[in-house]
Amino acid sequence: MDKEIEILQAAYRNFNARNLDSVLALMTGDIEWPNGWEGGYVHGHEGVRDYWTRQWAVLDPKVKPLEIHRLEDGRFAVEVHQIVHDREGKLLADMQVRHIYRLRAGLIERMDIEEVTS
Template identity: 50%
Template sequence: MVDQRLALECFMTNSKHIDLLQQAYAAFNARDIETVLALMHPNVEWANGMEGGHVYGRGAVRSYWEHQWTLVDPHVDPIEFQDGENG
């Protein structure tokens, strides 16, 4: 039998993660770059979908997005969030 406290903790943790992700995507779609960057780890590794490879750190992500937004107007609406094997 699953410990109900553990199940509730997992649900609450997942709920917090989902809330954070929804906040991040809403800020991205609103072009609120400061909010999105504040939610990221300072040493974030971000895929460069336009040129290949990755950019590293908040400053590089900012530069990448600012350049990207001069070329395209991306809008992202996730369908669902799932935990990976590392959470």
């Protein structure tokens, strides 16, 4: 298995376990991360930490990678089943999305979110 795929799988496992420091350890210090909740991007480890801490106080997202493959330009596409509940357990979203990753020196440098259309 590609080292990059192992890194991405570990990121999802740690995100779902809310092991923030372990996910951040897989990212470059200047990470660009999409703020799928409020819009735009957050930057750096502290930006991601603040974003996820605020998000997890209100939402309970779980993401399951379904397929990971390398794109021709070297980025990675991850087809993801995303389920989001509020803190009371009400289902807010159950959908498939595509996460596009750029890695640098064995760490996640940027992630983008694409909608999946049938």
